Amino acid sequence: MTQYPSSFNPNIGSMLAKSLVEGMTLRPVTAWDPDWKLVCLLCTELPTIENGGAVIEEYAPGKKGIAVTYTLRPDLKWGDGTPVSTRDVAFTLEVGKHPQSGVAAAEGYRRILKLDIKDERTFTFHTDRVTFDYNAMGDFRLLPAHVERPVFEANPAEYRNRSRFETDTTNAALWFGPYRIVKTVPGASVELERNPAWSGKAPYFRRIVFRIIENTAALEANLLSGSIDYVIGELGLSLDQALSFEKRHKDRFDVVYKPGLVYEHIDINLDNPLLADRRVRHALMLGIDREAISARLFEGKQPVAHSNVNPLDPMYSPGARHYAYDAAAARQLLDAAGFAEIRGGVRQNAKGERLSIELATTAGNRNRELIQQVLQSQWKQIGIDVRLKVEPPRVFFGDTVNKRAYSGLAMYAWVSAPQSVPRTTLHSQEIPSQANNWSGQNSGGYKNPEMDRLLDAMEVELDVARRKALFGEMQRIYTEDLPVLPLYFRSDVFVLPKALKGVRPTGHLNVSTLWVEDWRWADPNEK
Incomplete structure (x- = not known):
């Protein structure tokens, strides 16, 4: 997979790489x-x-x-x-x-x-x-x-720093799943072996090794050379790679595209004065040609996200505001926000402050790095200077996002369960800070009393129709306030060797490794 967990404690931090390992070692x-x-x-x-x-x-x-x-x-x-x-x-x-x-x-x-x-x-x-x-x-x-x-x-x-999960990760007493961790090489690999204490269905494989290859091109090369057997579907090849890979290697691999509740987006640090103005956020949104990104990079298999709720989810509302690409409208908004003067191609306000923003994401992810460049080019056309930054995922998630250490924009994905209330990412009580030891996932610092009220009401509404109405209002406010810039809903790509059976993509928060005991190599005579 492309990322190494920033923590192994099941309750500290939120990172997909950790969930994939702990699907095999905990439940x-x-x-x-x-x-x-x-x-x-x-x-x-x-x-x-x-x-x-x-x-x-x-x-x-x-x-x-x-x-x-x-x-x-x-x-x-x-x-x-x-x-x-x-x-x-x-x-x-x-x-x-x-x-x-x-x-x-x-x-x-x-x-x-x-x-x-x-x-x-x-x-x-x-x-x-x-x-x-x-x-x-x-x-x-x-x-x-x-x-x-x-x-x-x-x-x-x-x-959070001294837990045995961090200081003594191979301690057998930490794990009760079908596998236990027996060796870690930080940033490089996590090795598992069957857990003798597990009394559920016996897993087929004696040993499983997660190798971390952060560059997705190198990931593909390792798969073809046979140095790895399987690229984990939830955190592996990018979709554009998979489309090309399938055409070239469908005789050796089955490629499964699993649409799901994985939401690629850009978090906005709302403490940044340049981004606190909603008109600037609207201009950023209008300045992105997301339809072109979806069509050219993903052949339409990763549709544009108009809010944080996927149309696959029962709580989706079509009433949320849809932003089409409109560079002229974006320029008008930036003029109204006080950034009408342009010097050297970059807008500035009356105080001489340049509209210059940093966009950070995970290193080695070819899709994200390519999209970064597309966004930089598209936003330059409306007078916004964008500085690109990439970091190793364990740093990006462990420090930059979790501790709100990005100055402007952070691009990554959230994965959710069906009908999930986005309280932890949108409620004002969920803003990570040093005072709460960086608990919570509202890394942008979004505060809106009406959104708080809706989130509280959605959770306790047992009537499905009334709950769906509340979800719809939440999506309306979300797309008006734009505390986050929606990009697209991801399809996870499972590139399965023909002999590997039992892997079932889920398309949501709970990863396929939770059922690893069903994985096996097929009998050579099995069709």
Whole structure:
């Protein structure tokens, strides 16, 4: 794959590379499967209101929450043989609730009012509201209390850096999936072997090695030479490469294009005074010919994104504003925003401030680097100077985005679950800062009370039609405010060797490696 994880702690940071490795070595409590159905991975049965596993309750006068009870599978063990138990649930909740722990999805932990533990395997979460996805626990990633508690208690504020997941990654006690990590070479590789403590379906492969090749052209060369067997679909070849590759090598490989909920976009640092003016953001949007990018680079297989919600998602609304390419309108907006004077081809305002912006992205991704150049050229035509910057993904995601260290624009992708409420990326309470130890994913610093109200209301609306209306209003405000510049919805490209069977692309947040035990080499006689 093209990226090396910036962290191996399941609750620190958000990076697809980590999710792909941990799909094989850990499991969330629940996940969306390849058929887009919510299923239990760690629990014996998905709790619902209908089966009595979830009960709406009043926890204060006029305030309703919900009690959801899960029972862990009896066969789960950490790699050192210690049973996965409710002690780990309690510890994980403690870490998630601590204001200095730096977990990525802190809001989910804040909503849990109380934890009741029935026994070693059964527990109940009492939450402060009734949400439509009340039984989805994909962000609750268990931590091994017997290994991690001493580290956390020693210094909660430093836990994100001193966790055993970072300092002792090959410790078997950290992993309970079908595989465990046995060797890491930072920036280069992650080696896994079968986990003897795993009691689920036995994985076919004894050993799996993730090799990190950040340059996508080199990735293709390594695949053809046989030095690697498979390029992971979610983080591998770019679509333009795959289109060409398929024509040349369809006798050796099956190429599967999986449209899904992967949203390529540009985050905007709204603390930058040049970008705080909505007219400038609108001009940036109007100055991009996204239809041409989709047609020429992707043969239309990666459609233009008009908002942050994919038309494949049931909550999509066609009512969001659509921006067609209109350089003349963009110039008028920049004139109105006070950048009417042009010197040396670059606009400036009355104070002499040049309209010069930095655009950062991940190094080695041919598509992104090419799009960077296209954007630089298109924005130059409307008088905006764009400086390009690329960084290794582990730096870009670990520091630049997570710590809001980019000065202007950051181009990357979000991947979401079906009907996902984008609270963590848009709510004003989710802005990462040093004060909250860089928790949250609203890296642009977007603040809009009406958006906050909608996000809060969407989560607790159980009626599908009313919820869809709220989603529609959210998309309308999103495309009017433009805290983010939508680019396109990605299709993941799975370039599968003919002999590799069992890989099922999902098209959403939960990656294909969560079902790695189904992967196998085909029998030579198998058709």
